[in-house]
Structure formats: C-alpha cells, structure tokens
Amino acid sequence: MPTSPSTNYSSPNLINTMPMSDLKKYWNEELETQSWDAVERWQMSQIAQALPGLRQRSSMYTELHSKLPADLQLRTLFDLQKLPFTFKSDIRQAQDAASETEPLGRNQAADTANIVQCISSSGTTGQPLYYGLTQADVERFTDAIAHTWFTAGLRPGDVVAHLVGLPMVAGGLPYADGFRRVGAMLCWLGGFPTERILREMRRLRVSALLATTSFGLHLADQWDEVGAQMGIPSALRLVMCGGEPGLNQPEIRNRITDGLGIAHLRETMGLGDVISSMWSECEAEDGMHFNAQRYVAIELIDPSTGEQKPWREGDTGEIVYTAFARDATPVVRYRSRDHALVVGTRCACGRTSPRIRCIGRTDDMLIYKGMNVFPTAIRDLVAQRFTGQIEPMLRLWKEQADQVRFDHPIAMDVEASTPLNLPQAQQLGLAIEDEVRAQLQVRVTVHVLPPGTLPKSAYKTSLLAVRDLTETQHPVP
Incomplete structure (x- = not known):
C-alpha cells in the first residue's frame, strides 16, 4: 500500500465506477485505510499545487491572499495557518459583486459556459449563498457524497426515500446523485405531505431513509399507525439523520430506532459551501468519520484564537475546510462555525479519518450574564432529564437576529409529550x-x-428563532 504523499488518490482509476456488487466494506479502501498522517501529507501536496492557479482564477482569493509573501512555503497542514481564513461574509460580499460575466460573483473561478449546475445554501443563517459546479465538480460532489452514504450503510439494492423537497439546495440534487451512484433506487418523496411520505415508503418497500433528526422523530411517531392502516410490512432497515445535532443523545436515538423499528441509525453531516455531505457514522455508530478526504482537507481550530488543534480524542473545536479540488467556486480555510467534539481517531471499522460529533454552531453560542452556552447543550440536558415528559426538540427565542447576550432569562418553548392541564404545565x-x-x-x-x-x-429546523414582539406570546395549555 502506498505510504508517501506521492500517492495519486486523484487518479481516474480510483474513481468509483466499478459494479457496486464488487464493493465490500469500503468505498475507497486505499484512501480510507491509509494512515491519516499520510493522507494529510498528500492533501498538502495537492493544496500547494492548486493555490497559484486558484488565486489567478478567483478575484476574491487574489485579494484575500494579496499580502502573502511570494516565497511562502506550504509543506504540512500546520502551515495552512499562514493563510487567512475565509468567512461566510467574504463569500457573501463576493457574491454581491456579481456581474453579467460572473453571475456567481468574484469567487467564480470558472467560465459560466463551463458551469453546469448552481446549488444554494439553505439560508437558515441568512441570505442564501450560491455555488457553481463544473462537470468535474459534479463528479467530485457525487463521489464524496456516495462515499458518505456508503460509510453510513447504504448499499446497492436499497430503496432510499429522499425527503429534501428542493432540488436546488445543497441537500437536493447532489444528495440524489449520491444515492444513485451507490446503486440505490431513488424515491424522491420530498415535498409531499407527511402522511403521503409514510404511505409511499410502505408501498415502495423503502429500506433506507434520509431525514433531519427532528423529522425522523416526527415520522417515528406515526410509522406504526400508518403501517397498521395499510397492512404492508415495513422494509425499513437504515435511517440516516443529518442537518441538526441530536443523535448524541441516547433518548433521541432510541425514540427513532424504536418508533421506526430499525437497528441501524447513522448520523451524517455536510456543508453546502464545501460538499453537501462529508461525515457519517460507520457500523460502530459512535461518531462521524470524514469521507471527503479525496477532495477536502480539514482542520480543527480554537474558535476564539484561530489556532490549529490536533485531532485528539476528547478535544473540541471548530472545523475549517479547504476544498483543494474545486473548479467553479473554491473555498480555502473556510470557517464552518460547526463546533465539534473529537470522539476518536481510530475505529474498529478500519477507517483512519477522525470521528466527531457536532455539538453546535459557534454562531449559535449564547451568553447569559457572562456564561457561554450552546443551544444544543440546553436541548441535550432537557431531553435527557425529562424523557417521556417533553419532546426532544425545543426552541429558544431571540428578540433580534444578531442577539447573542442575554441579561434576562432566555425564552424557551418545549412541547409536552402528552396533554397537560395548566398546573401540570406550570410545574413542568x-x-x-x-x-x-x-x-x-x-x-x-x-x-x-x-x-x-x-x-x-x-430539511433543517433551527433551535434558535427570532421572536416577533408584536405577536401574542404562546399560551400555556
């Protein structure tokens, strides 16, 4: 097995186009089982080769990297700290400078004639951002996303329900392409009412499902009832949940697995700005492996200082992405704002990429009288301590979109599991x-x-929302 950074993981003969029945445990065994140090060395060689051309093609990076010395040497991923971060605000400003020749803005690094697809971010944290894909970019997205689904347990012959209703968002058509690449039968049920989704899943003998964590809970509550009405046994065996943290809580996992009658529940995660799905749990179901190492390098940083941290079990930090194989709209040292806990760096499955759980977004950090807290920490605590009394998902309210600091108690809505009278609700x-x-x-x-x-x-349901102060407050039942 190659062990040097000269390993050519980008070689066309490693593109996964072989009959899926020939695949066994891994999507790309050579890449997935190589030592992580060797993978990082190879990635760094790719980054060093890509940067000069990228700066010429993207006027955004021409400006962002304009103060770097001409003789800058990048030998290891640690050296990436010599480069500036890319923030969402940088991409948004570049997009706002769109023109007739560059409809995607100043970070458009390929001719419009060579861009075959435009995808959109969800817009859950502000104005949507748009990204272009050349045909080569589409292939990279599809391969990385299929790799993610395969790690999560999707296999040829599976019938998969795709519940994202909007093809243009990063979780729309790119996810569908990934399902088909694996060799699964795609059933695009997104956009239908919940009752129809449940019925069609039974009728089509769906064996795999992708949903947000909250929607997975919602479907679990109605699964048996619809099954009894239709008289069709469930064929569901695998559920993949992403878009929202929460599967680190046994109560939430058990609720979904018990309600849907499955044994395999896998968490997944991606970022439309980089690649729509890049992380997923393996059969150990203990943290998500990184699956896009062929196209993307990752760093773990201290979000307050920006300093790089090692991928060490138990450490936390923000994930930073560099997409070194991206033609149309590249990103270098992109601050994801996803705050992660490193679960492990080794795994019984044999994969060598770090395993993480997303514990919240740095952007969502709230400060109550000097005390920092993630909304997910509140949700996890309440879901664990009040199992059976309230539903696992809740909502915290801001008075304005940019509010971070709270001098008064934070308003929070929870949903009772069963109807309560007024004294019971107040006591709870x-x-x-x-x-x-x-x-x-x-x-x-x-x-x-x-x-x-x-x-x-x-799709995505945020734990945070902005309260319209002109509306009547929620009544207590």
Missing part, C-alpha cells in the same frame, strides 16, 4: 427552569406547549 416548566439553572448556570423561562405544536421540517 418550573422543573425545567430549575434543572437548566442548576446544571448550566443559565436562566430560562419555559413555555410548555401542547403536543404537536413545534414545527417539524424535512
């Missing part, structure tokens, strides 16, 4: 407030809502 709300204050040193004001009140989405 006070108990949750006391638990959050005791464990996290943060004060919240809890509104307990009737079952089925909080929105569930087949």
Whole structure:
C-alpha cells in the first residue's frame, strides 16, 4: 500500500465506477485505510499545487491572499495557518459583486459556459449563498457524497426515500446523485405531505431513509399507525439523520430506532459551501468519520484564537475546510462555525479519518450574564432529564437576529409529550427552569406547549428563532 504523499488518490482509476456488487466494506479502501498522517501529507501536496492557479482564477482569493509573501512555503497542514481564513461574509460580499460575466460573483473561478449546475445554501443563517459546479465538480460532489452514504450503510439494492423537497439546495440534487451512484433506487418523496411520505415508503418497500433528526422523530411517531392502516410490512432497515445535532443523545436515538423499528441509525453531516455531505457514522455508530478526504482537507481550530488543534480524542473545536479540488467556486480555510467534539481517531471499522460529533454552531453560542452556552447543550440536558415528559426538540427565542447576550432569562418553548392541564404545565416548566439553572448556570423561562405544536421540517429546523414582539406570546395549555 502506498505510504508517501506521492500517492495519486486523484487518479481516474480510483474513481468509483466499478459494479457496486464488487464493493465490500469500503468505498475507497486505499484512501480510507491509509494512515491519516499520510493522507494529510498528500492533501498538502495537492493544496500547494492548486493555490497559484486558484488565486489567478478567483478575484476574491487574489485579494484575500494579496499580502502573502511570494516565497511562502506550504509543506504540512500546520502551515495552512499562514493563510487567512475565509468567512461566510467574504463569500457573501463576493457574491454581491456579481456581474453579467460572473453571475456567481468574484469567487467564480470558472467560465459560466463551463458551469453546469448552481446549488444554494439553505439560508437558515441568512441570505442564501450560491455555488457553481463544473462537470468535474459534479463528479467530485457525487463521489464524496456516495462515499458518505456508503460509510453510513447504504448499499446497492436499497430503496432510499429522499425527503429534501428542493432540488436546488445543497441537500437536493447532489444528495440524489449520491444515492444513485451507490446503486440505490431513488424515491424522491420530498415535498409531499407527511402522511403521503409514510404511505409511499410502505408501498415502495423503502429500506433506507434520509431525514433531519427532528423529522425522523416526527415520522417515528406515526410509522406504526400508518403501517397498521395499510397492512404492508415495513422494509425499513437504515435511517440516516443529518442537518441538526441530536443523535448524541441516547433518548433521541432510541425514540427513532424504536418508533421506526430499525437497528441501524447513522448520523451524517455536510456543508453546502464545501460538499453537501462529508461525515457519517460507520457500523460502530459512535461518531462521524470524514469521507471527503479525496477532495477536502480539514482542520480543527480554537474558535476564539484561530489556532490549529490536533485531532485528539476528547478535544473540541471548530472545523475549517479547504476544498483543494474545486473548479467553479473554491473555498480555502473556510470557517464552518460547526463546533465539534473529537470522539476518536481510530475505529474498529478500519477507517483512519477522525470521528466527531457536532455539538453546535459557534454562531449559535449564547451568553447569559457572562456564561457561554450552546443551544444544543440546553436541548441535550432537557431531553435527557425529562424523557417521556417533553419532546426532544425545543426552541429558544431571540428578540433580534444578531442577539447573542442575554441579561434576562432566555425564552424557551418545549412541547409536552402528552396533554397537560395548566398546573401540570406550570410545574413542568418550573422543573425545567430549575434543572437548566442548576446544571448550566443559565436562566430560562419555559413555555410548555401542547403536543404537536413545534414545527417539524424535512430539511433543517433551527433551535434558535427570532421572536416577533408584536405577536401574542404562546399560551400555556
């Protein structure tokens, strides 16, 4: 097996076009089982080769890298710290400078005539961003996403329900291409009402499902009821959940696996700005492996200082991405704002890429009287301590979109698992407030809502929302 950075993982003969029945455990065994140090050395050689041309093609990077010395040497991934970060604001400003010749803005690094697809971010954190793909970029996306699905357990012959309703978003057509590349039968059910989704999954003998964590919970609650009505046994065996953190909580995992009657639940994660899906759990179901190493390099940084951190079990930090194989709209040292916990660096499955759990977004960090807290930390605590009393998903309210600091208790909506009268709801709300204050040193004001009140989405559902102060406050049941 090659062990030097000269290994040519980009060689066309490594593109996964072989009959899927010939594949066994890995999507790309040579790449996935190589030592991570060797993979990083190879990635660095690719980055060093790509940067000069990238700066010529992208006027955004011409400007961002204009102050770098001409003789700058990049030998290891540690040397990437010599390059500036790319922020979402940089890409947004570049996009705002769109022109007739560059409809995607100043980071458009390929001629429009060579761009065959445009994808959009979800827009959950602001104005959507648009990214172009050349035909080669489409192939890279498809291969990396298929790699992710394969690691998660999807196989040829699976019938997969794709529940993202919008083809243009990063989780739309790119996900579909990945499903087909694996060799699964694509059933694009996104956009249909929930009841129809449940019925068609039974009718089509769907064996695999991709959904957000919250929508997976929503489907689990109705799965058996619809099955009893239709009289068709479930063929579902694999559920992949992404778009939202939460599967680190046993209560949420058990609710989905028990409700849908499955044994295999795998968490997945990606970033439309880079590649739509890049991380997924293997059969160990203990943290997500990185699966896009053939096209993307990753760093773990301290979000407050920007300093690089090692991929060491137990460490936390923000993930930074460099897409070194990207033609149309490249990104170098892109701050994802995804805050991750490193679960491990070795795995019984034989894959060598780091394993993580996403524990929140740096952008979502709230400060209550000087105390930092992730919304996901509040959600995880409440879901664990009040299992069976409230639903696992909740919502925290801001008074304005850019609010980070709170001098008064943070407003929070939770959804009761069963109908409650007024005294019961008030007592439960006070108990949750006391638990959050005791464990996290943060004060919240809890509104307990009737079952089925909080929105569930087949795409992303944010834990944070902006309260319209002109609206009436939620009534207590």
